[in-house]
Amino acid sequence: MLFQIKSYLKFLWNSKNEHAVHSPFVFNLLTKCFYDRKTKPEYATLRAYRKSFLQNKNTIEVTDFGAGSRVFKSNTRQISKIAKTAGISPKRAELLFRITAYFKPDTILEIGTSLGLATSALALGAPKAKVTTLEGCFATALAARNGLQQFNCNNVESIVTEFESYLNNYQLSTTNYQLVYFDGNHSKKATLDYFDFLLPTITNDTVWIFDDIHWSPEMEEAWGIIKNHPRVKVTIDTFQWGFVFFRREQEKEHFIIRA
Numbered sequence: 185m186l187f188q189i190k191s192y193l194k195f196l197w198n199s200k201n202e203h204a205v206h207s208p209f210v211f212n213l214l215t216k217c218f219y220d221r222k223t224k225p226e227y228a229t230l231r232a233y234r235k236s237f238l239q240n241k242n243t244i245e246v247t248d249f250g251a252g253s254r255v256f257k258s259n260t261r262q263i264s265k266i267a268k269t270a271g272i273s274p275k276r277a278e279l280l281f282r283i284t285a286y287f288k289p290d291t292i293l294e295i296g297t298s299l300g301l302a303t304s305a306l307a308l309g310a311p312k313a314k315v316t317t318l319e320g321c322f323a324t325a326l327a328a329r330n331g332l333q334q335f336n337c338n339n340v341e342s343i344v345t346e347f348e349s350y351l352n353n354y355q356l357s358t359t360n361y362q363l364v365y366f367d368g369n370h371s372k373k374a375t376l377d378y379f380d381f382l383l384p385t386i387t388n389d390t391v392w393i394f395d396d397i398h399w400s401p402e403m404e405e406a407w408g409i410i411k412n413h414p415r416v417k418v419t420i421d422t423f424q425w426g427f428v429f430f431r432r433e434q435e436k437e438h439f440i441i442r443a
Contacts, residue, residue, distance in 0.1 A: 191398040192338050195423045199440045210418065210432065210439055218279065218443045219324065226308045230277050233304045233335050237267035237327075244323040257332035263299070263327060272367075276424065279443065280365070280393075286311025287391050290425040294318065295347050295378060296368035296395075300328030300337075300440040307337035315340045316361075318347055318368070348374065351381035372402035379410055386415070392428040397421065410415035411438055 232302035239405040248259065272280065284292070284306050290313050292306050307315050317340060319325035319387040325344045332340050343350065347368045366378055374396065382392075397407040407426050411419045417434040420427040422443040 187401060188398060191227050192287045192423060193388050193419070195398070195440060196442075199421075199423075201442055201443045205439060205441075207418070207434070207437060207439075210420065210437075210441075212437045213286070213420075214441065214443075217282050218441070220282055224281065224285075226281055227278055229308060230281065230301075230305060231274065231329060234267060234271070234291060234301060235275065236331060236334065237271075237299050237301070238264050238365060239440065240264050240267070240327075240342065241425050244327060246324055247321040248379065267299055267301065267322075270285070271299055272305070272440075276354075277301055277305045280305040280307040281372060283391070283393070284313075284363065287363060287389075289313050289391070290303060291359065291361050292363045292365070293361040293382075293435070294367065296366070297325055297328045297342060298367070299324065300332050302365060302367060303328060303332060303338055306363075308331065310363075311339060313339060313362075316343065318342070318343050318345055318350055320344070320346055321367075344362055348381075351378060351417055360390070362387065362389060363391045365391070365393045365395070370396050370403055372406040374404040376409060379413075383415065386430050388430060389431055394426040396424065397426040398423055435440065 200218065202211055205211045205214060229315055232380055243260055243262050246261050248260045286325045289310055292310060292313050292315045294303055294315065294317040297303055297317040301314065303317045319328065319342065322344050325342055329342050359414040362384060368374065380385060394407065410416060410428060415430055416428055417431050417436050421440045
């Protein structure tokens with residue numbers, strides 16, 4: 185916790201808003217998407233989706249393949265508490281919806297479904313896209329599937345699998361995921377492995393979003409390595425998320441943005 189506080193204070197000191205951005209691509213992203221304050225009809229669906237889980241007092245047995253939980257001491261967890269503590273925040277869900285609607289991807293990959301709070305934002309943001317979401321825990325994935333079906337997120341394919349096994353064995357070179365949301369194993373090795381596995385799938389317009397880039401010292405190290413990769417051109421650090429773009433026409437730049 186102390187590490188994250190220090191990281192956040194450093195972020196606040198260095199962060200800027202759209203007025204300090206000279207890249208037209210990033211400026212437009214901030215002004216037309218990040219800072220779009222207009223209410224969207226889909227926000228009500230996102231709130232209702234979240235509420236359905238916050239009111240669910242059933243318990244499930246969670247299999248955790250990631251870096252573990254800082255909140256839960258047991259693998260037997262109440263669904264309402266998972267939704268309250270482990271899922272994407274309401275504000276972030278709305279931002280993820282706007283980002284997806286802004287870039288209009290045809291194919292989306294999410295690594296780490298949990299209860300589908302972020303999945304629903306991806307699905308609603310691009311209703312014509314195919315959304316593939318990966319979850320390691322069967323019980324959690326089943327709860328998410330039920331929720332997504334209830335709210336008619338019918339463009340989602342939910343796959344229960346260990347992430348590395350799936351990415352290592354799947355013919356990724358035949359699928360160019362235009363948007364990838366990384367919210368799985370928050371460790372340096374796993375994050376960099378996912379990066380390497382998916383690199384063959386990128387196009388010039390690919391958007392990658394890494395969750396919890398300041399979660400730990402090793403996640404910050406992973407983010408630093410990703411920023412410096414020669415194929416990465418533009419990165420945006422919003423503290424919670426790290427955005428990665430591979431646009432060949434862009435100069436290599438890194439932005440620290442309050443979102």
